[in-house]
Structure formats: C-alpha cells, structure tokens
C-alpha cells in the first residue's frame with residue numbers, strides 16, 4: 230500500500246523517546262482490541278459521522294491520536310457507544326493508512342496543506358462544456374492533484390446539450406483518461422445513467438468542479454433520493470474571492486457499493502506540495518527515459534534527459550508535452 234508522508238494531518242502518531250526507561254505510555258493504555266471499524270462520511274468542526282456496519286455513528290477523535298486528523302473517506306477504528314442513537318458519541322482511536330489522498334494547499338489565511346478526501350479511487354473532474362466555459366488549466370490542476378495523490382483522474386463533461394465535447398476530448402487524448410459526457414436531460418434516460426454508473430460503481434469517487442458546472446445536478450441523479458441537495462446555488466452567496474469551507478461529504482451511490490464524495494469548490498486546490506516524481510508515475514511510458522536525468526530533475530529544465538530520449542523515438546513527443554504542461558500548472562496561480 231502506498232503511503233504519503235510530509236503532512237502533519239497524515240503522519241502516524243510518534244511515540245516520544247523514553248528517557249526514563251519506563252514503559253511508553255501508549256503501551257499502558259488499552260489497545261482497543263474491541264474497536265469496530267468504520268468509514269468517515271462527514272467532518273464538521275471535530276464532530277464526525279462514521280458509517281459502522283449500516284449505522285451512522287457520531288464520533289470524535291480520541292486525544293491519543295494527537296494532531297492527526299481524520300478526514301472524509303478515512304477508515305477508522307472506534308470505541309464507545311456505537312448504537313447510532315441520538316446524543317451518543319463514539320471515540321475514534323485509530324486511522325488506517327491511506328491508499329490515496331486528495332490534498333489542497335494552503336490559502337493565504339491557512340498556511341497548511343490539508344487532506345480533503347482519503348482513500349478515494351478516482352477523482353471526477355466535473356467540467357461543463359459551456360456555461361461556464363471549460364477551463365483547461367483548471368482541469369490540468371485537478372489532474373495533477375489526482376496523480377500526485379494516487380487517484381485516477383476521470384473527466385466528467387456536463388451540459389452536452391449546449392456544446393460538443395470534441396475539442397476537450399482532443400486536448401486530453403494523449404493522457405488516456407477515462408471520461409463520460411452527460412447532460413441533465415439524458416439522466417432521465419436509463420442508458421445514460423447506466424454509462425455513468427459503469428465508471429463509478431464499486432469505487433469511491435471524489436467529485437470536484439467549479440461552481441455552476443452541474444455537479445449537484447449530476448450527484449443528485451446518482452444518490453438515493455433522501456440524500457439529494459438543492460441545486461442552482463448562487464455563487465454570490467459565498468462572494469467572489471472568498472474561499473468556501475473545505476469540507477467534503479460522502480454519499481452512497483444508489484444501488485451499488487460505491488461512494489460519491491462531494492467536495493465544495495476547487496478554488497483552493499493549490500499545488501505547491503506536488504512532487505514531480507509522483508506526477509511522472511502517471512506517465513509510465515516516459516519513466517525509463519528519466520534515468521539520465523540529473524538528481525531531483527523537475528523534468529521541465531534544460532538538463533532533463535527526456536528531450537533526447539523522446540527525440541530518439543522511445544515515446545510520443547505529445548506525451549512529454551502533456552507532462553510538461555501539467556508540471557507547469559504547479560507554478561501558476563489557481564485562477565489563471
């Protein structure tokens with residue numbers, strides 16, 4: 230299982246060096262062998278809802294977890310009252326290692342990187358084909374965040390009644406990404422929804438998308454009726470230039486084992502934390518060409534060995550172009 234370090238939210242609890250030679254405190258504490266496992270569905274200021282078997286349990290983090298935060302999608306172990314009854318509160322005593330992490334970087338008033346969603350299999354990048362116009366740089370940023378965190382990017386192109394998907398699909402053809410093209414009218418048609426379910430069923434998919442792209446409309450067509458949200462929020466509610474609170478929400482897909490994790494806004498997907506060596510892993514055809522690169526090569530510099538390697542015909546030059554375009558998005562401002 231891959232682990233992603235660096236982030237205070239993710240680090241395992243460290244046991245302090247024990248100068249006095251007595252047993253470390255963590256060993257004296259009960260080991261919670263009776264703990265039950267669950268998945269975090271929502272987080273709201275320290276209060277979490279966790280799915281345990283088929284019950285929704287309210288919980289908070291046990292103090293022994295220290296700074297480590299549980300986020301939506303985390304697999305956790307809990308003790309205490311797991312009945313799910315009103316006014317009960319369980320304690321989260323363990324957070325399992327994550328298989329993937331969707332991170333956002335810091336905005337101005339928040340200097341830390343945060344994990345937004347843990348353990349998602351894929352990142353659905355929801356983009357309207359028109360109204361609002363597709364923004365490829367924003368799509369690129371999301372793709373990089375996905376590659377960096379170990380999620381498979383998935384293009385979800387909405388409002389196909391308004392414009393054709395050909396141009397966007399052409400732009401991303403060298404990345405070999407899965408995609409679906411949808412429109413609201415077609416959701417009433419069983420075949421259209423079946424196609425969307427095909428790419429989502431049995432998986433945990435985090436959804437990101439700029440406001441107004443039709444994310445809520447789409448998510449509502451996929452989740453059970455009682456979980457639906459109202460659509461058509463006016464952007465002015467949050468006010469331009471302000472960041473909405475980052476708190477994701479896991480919703481079950483109707484009729485299958487999968488989950489949709491809805492995330493508010495992508496404005497805050499800063500990419501300063503991204504490591505080029507993780508992004509290139511998404512280009513396995515180019516990886517052998519990096520053997521001649523200088524140490525810690527950004528793969529976007531004069532000494533990079535990839536230019537010569539591609540020129541020798543080992544890989545498609547378009548693939549190198551795509552890699553460089555993605556790597557360059559790290560340096561740009563989000564609203565660029």
Ligand SMILES: Nc1nc2c(ncn2[C@@H]2O[C@H](COP(=O)(O)OP(=O)(O)OP(=O)(O)O)[C@@H](O)[C@H]2O)c(=O)[nH]1
Pocket residue numbers: 387388389390391411412413414438439440441442443444445446447459460461462463464
């Ligand atoms: N023409 C067309 N309009 C759509 C489609 N899907 C959604 N819309 C409209 O686009 C607007 C935004 O839809 P939402 O689903 O609220 O979009 P959102 O991405 O959740 O936006 P926020 O709620 O602002 O985050 C609404 O007025 C919808 O009715 C579609 O397939 N075609």
Ligand SMILES: [Zn+2]
Pocket residue numbers: 519522523526527528529532533534535
């Ligand atoms: Zn290089």
